[in-house]
Amino acid sequence: MAQFLTAREVEKLIRNGHPIPADAKLTPSARDYLTEHGKSSLNARPAAGPSAGSNALKAAGVGVEPIVPDYEYKWTPGADPKAPEAIAAFFTSPAIETLKRRMVDMGRRMWEKDYTDGNGGNITVRVGDNLVLCTPTLISKGFMTAEDICLIDMDGKQLAGRRKRTSEAMTHLAIMKRQPLCKSCVHAHPPHATAFAVARVQPPTCLIPEADIFLGKIALAKYETPGTPEMASTVGEVGKDNQCVLLLNHGVITWGKDVEDAYWKMENADAYCKTIWIASQLGGEIGDGVGGAKARDFIKIRKALGMPDNRDGLKECELCDNSDFRP
Numbered sequence: 001m002a003q004f005l006t007a008r009e010v011e012k013l014i015r016n017g018h019p020i021p022a023d024a025k026l027t028p029s030a031r032d033y034l035t036e037h038g039k040s041s042l043n044a045r046p047a048a049g050p051s052a053g054s055n056a057l058k059a060a061g062v063g064v065e066p067i068v069p070d071y072e073y074k075w076t077p078g079a080d081p082k083a084p085e086a087i088a089a090f091f092t093s094p095a096i097e098t099l100k101r102r103m104v105d106m107g108r109r110m111w112e113k114d115y116t117d118g119n120g121g122n123i124t125v126r127v128g129d130n131l132v133l134c135t136p137t138l139i140s141k142g143f144m145t146a147e148d149i150c151l152i153d154m155d156g157k158q159l160a161g162r163r164k165r166t167s168e169a170m171t172h173l174a175i176m177k178r179q180p181l182c183k184s185c186v187h188a189h190p191p192h193a194t195a196f197a198v199a200r201v202q203p204p205t206c207l208i209p210e211a212d213i214f215l216g217k218i219a220l221a222k223y224e225t226p227g228t229p230e231m232a233s234t235v236g237e238v239g240k241d242n243q244c245v246l247l248l249n250h251g252v253i254t255w256g257k258d259v260e261d262a263y264w265k266m267e268n269a270d271a272y273c274k275t276i277w278i279a280s281q282l283g284g285e286i287g288d289g290v291g292g293a294k295a296r297d298f299i300k301i302r303k304a305l306g307m308p309d310n311r312d313g314l315k316e317c318e319l320c321d322n323s324d325f326r327p
Helices: 007-015 028-036 050-060 084-091 094-112 169-178 191-199 209-214 229-239 259-280 292-304
Strands: 122-126 132-134 150-152 158-160 184-188 219-221 244-247 251-256
Touching (some): 007 094, 084 158, 094 132, 094 184, 094 259, 132 169, 184 259, 209 292, 219 229, 229 251, 244 259
Antiparallel strands (some): 122 184, 132 150, 150 158
């Protein structure tokens, strides 16, 4: 008997690098997932002769143009649903269900890496001119389900979802309002990066290519009470030009073009801060790292990847000025 695969099962196969079985049947949501992400829908009934071999080659990625998956959600401007029935249909559509599951997956990753404790951390994904998916309040990010995700507008009003939205969504929205490139935000308390935030130490630049390319300069935002308008305003202003912000005495917020991009930056930030901390114990000279000329290359790569960098106008001698860093 042919195996039926759901969208979630197909996503897991692709994520783990496994082919979709040639004899599998796909549910409608699984077909929608494949269509959305540019994957070939390999149906159960392989045709006889050449087409069967063609499908096998395609499944193995032979003779096809390699791709870099793009998980950014692209909506049609001016087409947000307004009526309750339309909002409900949108909120339960296959594309949005896929995003909900991806948010749940990022929450689980954060929890497994000890980036969150208790009900800490929150995630948002922008899905319209005035629509944002967000995680609920008072829930462990390691044990969420897609049914827990909320839908809010850009002012924080909840439009759908059975659980109450997180109060810290307003901080995410403040960045999104100021920076159109921000399509997803992740907030957590990764121990090494949060330690820098508690110590009020700004991580130096120009030390490791991955950090400079994928994070840019890590910024600091002064402490404000979580969930307040003051926090939203403060972090929104800093976050609009910086994809990674250390929230003094609080945690870290990162943003990107999609939820995995935003989450990766959280991993980048904590790994970078951990490495800096270890290196500073060795007694060597951190100094200006790779130097300003090489740092120009980092900025060029960031811009080629579509990421903003507010260091673009600085002189080479200013790009890697780590003189204020005290380990």
